[in-house]
Amino acid sequence: AQSVTQLGSHVSVSEGALVLLRCNYSSSVPPYLFWYVQYPNQGLQLLLKYTSAATLVKGINGFEAEFKKSETSFHLTKPSAHMSDAAEYFCAVRTNAGGTSYGKLTFGQGTILTVHP
């Protein structure tokens, strides 16, 4: 079975500081990995996704994530935090385990990012 663990339910950074949100996955088959962001009162919005084309994936709003198979990780980073980055971030995995390709996502528990002035 596939699963995702996000280390740290809350992360707090200063404006301009590095953002690092951690995600580790467990999967017996090659995974496809996603980061979503949720702003207050809005739906989940895709930030970026890993589809095996490249291990370093760039997304919207200056975020990027690196797929490291040896560490089973897909951490999300941004060099310089902005106040508008304050939101909840979700890592998710999707595999073809069991033969299904209907694409359900398995989510981590989410990380709330707070950005201080």
Next chain:
Amino acid sequence: EPEVTQTPSHQVTQMGQEVILRCVPISNHLYFYWYRQILGQKVEFLVSFYNNEISEKSEIFDDQFSVERPDGSNFTLKIRSTKLEDSAMYFCASTMTGGLVETQYFGPGTRLLVL
């Protein structure tokens, strides 16, 4: 930009009552999903739907739950007899295809409170 919409944004109901949560997926999408998030817990998959039938469901999606695409635009989740533990945020999502690399587009959610 096309988006998934959900109504209502909030719903309060009494235990044992039926509720219907409504979603309008993106118009040319063919695969539809429901997820839920109980407060403080993970977003959990409930069901996927394609070609007018359920393609996959989780163990959460028992006989109390049903989904329907009653017309060409709406996708609904019905809970027949709500329980306190059904209180959660319910998200609808859609994709054009069921491919593993496809982006699922999510609606803003319906917050259901069962009293």
